[in-house]
Amino acid sequence: MKNLRMIFPMWQGGNLTAYKQGAELLAMLAPEAGKETTTVTVPVHIPRTDSSVESGITGRNNLKAELEAADSLIRENTPDSICVLGGDCLVDLAPFAWLSEQYQDGFGILWLDTHPDVMTPSQYPNAHAHVLGALMGNGDEMLTRHVNKPVPSSKIMIAGIHSPNAYEHEFLEKNKINQVSPEEMMKGTDQLKEWIEKEKITHLAIHFDLDILDPNKFTSLNFNNPYAKPSDFEGIAQGKLELEDVINWILEASSLTKTVGLGITEYLPWDAIRLKDALSKIPILTE
Template sequence: MAVTFLVVPQWQGSVSARAMRLADGAEAIRGDLPTSSTVIVDVPVESGEALDSGILRFSSLLRVRERQLHALNHVPDWALTIGGDCGVSLSSIEHAVGRASDDLAVVWFDAHPDLNAAEDSPSGAFTGMVLRALCGEGALAPDAAHTLDPAKLVLAGIRDIDPGEERFIAEKRLTQIDSAALETPAALVEAVRATGAGSVYLHIDLDVLDPAVISGLANPLPFGLTLEQLTGAITALRAEFTLAGATIAGFSPVSPLDAEDDLPSILRVIGSLTR
C-alpha cells in the first residue's frame, strides 16, 4: 500500500509553554520525508478563539480540521499524519472510521488518554480532549457515521490520567495495556483481536516513549516504552491487521540540534509503519 505523509504543524491544541515548538517538530520530521508523497496542511498563524466552546483556540482548530479532511479526501490509499499536537488525529481517525466503519480498531499509544471533556479539563487544551471528541462528545465531535465506538479502542502505555478521564474509562470499560504489559506485544495484539476489527489505526504520541529514548517532549513522563517495544508492537499489529492509518505527534524539540539527535529514533518508528 502506498503511504501519503500528511504533515499538520498544528500547535493550537496545546497550552504548553513549548506549544509553538510542535510546529518546529513537524517541520523537522518533514525534512526527512519524500517530497513526492508528502502533503502539507496549512495551519493558521493566529492562536484562535474559544467561541464559547470550552476549548481554547477552537476557531483555529476548526479551520485545520476542515483543511485536513479536504486533504484526506484526496489521499489514494492511507495516510501517516505527522503533527503537531495530538489534535491532528481528530480528522485522520474520523476519516478512517468513515472508510472502515465497524471494521476499524484504534490503538492509542500515549502517556495520556486524552479523554477529558471540556467541562472538566484541567487546562482547556484540545490535545487532552481529542479522543473524547472522537468518541462522540464535545464541540469537535464527528457526526455519528464517523464516531469511534469505545469498544474498538485500546489504550496503550497510558500512565497519567485525570479524574474525569478515569470516570470515562470506568464507565465505558475501556481496554488498557500498560507499559509493563508491553514488554512483548502479545497482550496488545490479543486486545485488538478481541475488538473483532480487521483493520487498525495507530495513534502515537511520542511521549509514550520513555524520556531516555527521546528528549523533544513537552510533557515527558518516566516509565515509558523503549523504542524496541514500540516498534515491536507496531510490527506485530501490522502482521495481523490491515493498517488503515497512523499518527505521529508530540515532537517539540528545543532546538534544531536537539531535533537532529531525536530524528533517528522517530525515523525508526516511521520505518516500522511504512516498510
C-alpha cells in the same frame, strides 16, 4: 492502494508554538513516500505567542479552520491509508475519522499514549486532550462534527497509559476501554493480539504520541522544555517506555492486521528548534 502523507503542523491544540516546528522537522526525518503516496501540507495559522480560550477551547476558531482544511484535503484525495506527521495530538482527528467511515465495523484504533485524550472543555481547554473522546463521538461539537462513524469503545486499545486523572479514570471505566500499562507493554504483545482477534479488527489506525516515551531516555518531549518551570508538569503522567518498546508494538500490530493509519505527534526537538530560532536572527542568513 492510495496513501496520503499529511504534514500537519498544528500547534494550538497543545497551545505550544514549538509543535509547529516539530512537525516540520519530523517531515524531514520520516522516510520518503512511495509512488502511490500523495503528500499534502495542512495550512496552519501563523503562530502567536499566546492563544485565548474561545468558548472553552484554546484557539477554537483557528483549530476549526485547520480541521476543516484537513478534512477537505482528505476528501479530495480519497485515500485508502493516511500517515500524519504532526503537530499536537489533535492532528489525528480528521484522518482517523475518515478511516473509521471507510472501514466501518472492521476499524480499530491503537492509542499509544501516556494519556487517554478523552477530556472535554469542561475539564481542560487544550483540545489535544480531547481527540480520542471526540473520535468516540463525545465532546465539543466543533470536534465531533468531523466524526461521521464514531469508534465504539471496544474497538479502542490505549497502551502506555498510567496514572489517569479522576475524570479520565471514570470515563475509561464507564466505557470499558481496553488499557495496557507500560509495564505490560514491556512484557509482550499478547494483549494486543487477543484484542485484535476478539474484536475482529481488519483495519487499524495507530496513534503514536511521543510522550509515551521516558523523557530521561528520549529528550525531544514537552517534559524537557527548557523554558518550562518544574511546577508546570506537576500531577501530569510522564512516559515510561523506550523507543524500541513502542516500535515493537507498532510492528507487531502491523503483522496482525492491516494498518491503514499512523499518526506521529508531539515531537519537540528542543535543541534544533532553539538553533533554528537563533539562526533566523543572523542578518547574513536572512538577506
